[in-house]
Amino acid sequence: MAAESPTAAGTRVDGRRDGFWLLVLWIVLSVIGCLLVALVLGPHLPPGDQSSSAASQQTDFTVLGTIATPVVLGVLLYIGWALTFWRQKPGDETDAAPIHGSTRISAIWIVSTSVIVLALAVYGTIELITPAGAGAGQGPQPIWKPAGTTTSSLTSWTPGSSNILQVQVIGQQWAWTYRYPQFGGFETTQLMLPVGEPVQFNVTSLDVIHSFWAYTLGVKADANPGLNNVAYTTPEHTGYFQVRCSELCGIWHGSMYDTGEVLSVPAFLKWTQTTKVQLAAVTKILPPYALTYDPTNIPAGKINTALGLTSAGGGYYNPADPEQP
């Protein structure tokens, strides 16, 4: 794009054909660069392929990287060429030839950038819609759901059915807990998922804004107090994955991380049964499962006072009794 000459021939007094050689070099470098990015770098790009949304993001990174490569190489090559060949000779005080612009070059540039940009927007939209929102939080009313799933039952789940697995992610300063409504509504600090089954994360918060980032699952959804934020993915390989908070939430934000695991379906069912029994006594005193919880039930203000905390200490503005601003 950048390599065309504003003057018709593109030749100079010294006979070097800048436009021609720039174009040739650019094409050669771009082909090599694109192949390297698409075939060598692409399969190793984060966030990997542990889930459907991660895999689609990896494809997306690869496609964007491949398109960006010729642009970056073109500009760098051009600047490098200018620095090498278009320097003023020592002792030369004259100006260069006055070129005020070129309608043809400008038109080519504008059309090509517009085409690339519009194509990227169309591609991005497709990549957003087809993998059910690409793992991003879609708010309380998600519009892109995994194909063939329903939310027919919030109280039971069987593997392979169209009823989607619900996992509630609750953020609070500064830990994640997870609730499984379809297994009696127990709340645990371990995030376990079955492989090959679509999952619906219902992300909410009890105090401030957090962001649930299951890194290699390619899921990110802000946890907002009093709001439900839904994200979908389908784990495709068993193994561990990192969970981090990616929205600044107070002093221990940096320590708000966790490790989840994708299990085989029988192992997952076994884990739910043992955990359900283990936590039965706790589950009884928990508030009933809901999409959001009223944080004012949490007596953090009094805990703060007891601990002598004055800064962000996990408290929350209490509407009924505003003792903790």
Next chain:
Amino acid sequence: MAIETQPESAQAPGGDDPGGTPRVRNFWLRPGIHTAVIGAVIGYLLGHWLGDFIAGGYQQSAASDDNDFAIVLGFSFLIVGWLIGLGVFDDLMRQMLGRPIRSWDDHSANVGFGRYFRYTLDHKVVGLQYLVGMLIYFFTGGLLAIAIRTELLSPTYHVMSPTTYLEVVGEHGTMMMMMMTSVILGPFGNYLVPIMIGSKRVAFPRLEALSFWLTPCAFLILLSSFLLGGFPTGWTGYAPLSIQAGEGMDSYAVAFGLMGISIILAGFNIVVTIICYRAPGMRWSRLPMFVWAMLTTGFLLVLAAPVLVGGMYMIVTDRTAQTAFFIDQLGGSSYLYEDLFWFFGHPEVYILALPGFGIVCELLPVFTRKPLFGYKIAAAGLFGVAILSFFVWQHHLFDSGMDPDMRPLFMLTTELISIPTGLIFLVALGTFWQAKLRLTVPMLFAIAFFFNFLFGGISGVFLSDVPADTTAHGSFFVMAHFHYTIMGGLIFAFFGGIYYWLPKVMGFTMNERLGKIHFWTMFIAFNSTFMPLFAVGLLGQPRRVWEYAANLQTLNDWVSISAFCLGGSMCIFIFNFVMSTVIWRKRAPQNPWNARGLEWQIPSPPPVDNFAQIPVVLAGPYEYGDPDALPVADLYPPAGVIAGALVRTGTEG
């Protein structure tokens, strides 16, 4: 349009009164920074006392350790006391008492070194005040960045507590974002725009001086947060964390809001100056690209910053007066704050980028010895970016859970911004074509601007794409992206501008060898610092964390050591700057770069009145290599020419 013929602006109605000029007092009794400090201290004590008095009746304040009333009222009275002490309201009082007031061109009270510490109406003094002020804020923010990188040397061993770490992160971010809004418009815009358009003055000298003198106040209030326990929210100040936080948060809200007011005034002054104070013959098609950039930036400041001021005001009232703008349980919404903040925040990103475009577009023709390739395309690019910047803010909220329907639209608008940005690259690359490059220090910075901004811009396309953003959002990838555009773009252009215009502004040449050492160390250390952070982010490290995964330590250590080198590079600049302007004082020729810009046609440093008489502009500023081009302006037009030129430009509108 007329400069000489028009009566003094409404701001100085008594300037020509026969009643005499204002009395010049003794040095120490004249208002200046020392009286301002006294006023600020008195104001704070008064406000704090009043706040305690009022809040005594509130159970909420009595039951907690925090008394946000007293702090906020203290800050408010501090600002007023500071301004009274500076003498900002002197002319107002004189006018109310029927006494003569100071005229914009009466500099008799402002001579000598002391004028840099006073509230003056000379745009060149304000420009230099801004330059030194911005450098001080920049280096303070830089020291905080060094502290952050020191903490991140190890994933588990800590040199700071998490509270201190977040204080430092928040102060670094807020301080940098506050200074970046003015870093080019403040010094270069205020100093050079009137000269570049052939005017003796700016439109609103009092607003201009006020816009500067609010900044020291804003920065001191921001720094006072350290004494009040800091604020844990970073520069974004998301509610409800900001409502929950302690007293340090008040510093953030008041300081950022105050800076918002400062940039509204600065932008307003620049826009009106450019529209109304151009010399005869300075048509829109002859305006230097830097002035175009200042015009678009000024528009963005005036239109976007009020939203910031409103948002900060709401935070303050949420924290003190028990309003509930951002509290979901009481009918407010934390989304409201995110929307307000980014509705300001994204235009702000272009408030930072456009001046950089302006400076490099100004430097390229001079050092390629060619006209700008596609002058109108460059101006269209600036306007395109400025207009589109108001339609993209939701891309900061792709994962927030706001209505997903809007995502394809905001993905499209965000990506559309690459078209006008691409136009700037087209102009730059076209100007390079078969040029005669002079690799002076300013030119090196300009070329590095394009190198860095290329990576900043391309990574921005990744972030605009919702699926890719799901991984990149909130990670170090974002951090690397905006440091590439702001530091790699704006700050490189800023340093290029300093090396380019300092000979004109101060009359001294910076040492070129040290300048080149500064450039190369800064360029290499900058890229070595921020390039790996793209990888760090994609490998799963969120922003503003205090602990990170152990496998990322090698990359983080590399980044930290590079950041220390970057700090060292800044020391070379400070040494060069101080030595060149204070010790060596090597006199610069009037036009060392052999440039055509109007500012280079007058002596260095410019005389108090800029021009002996208003020049008549004859040609555009970039006509290099054209043997038939007229000189850029007639500095001593014969009588009668101005009247004719006025008629002509007047009809052009």
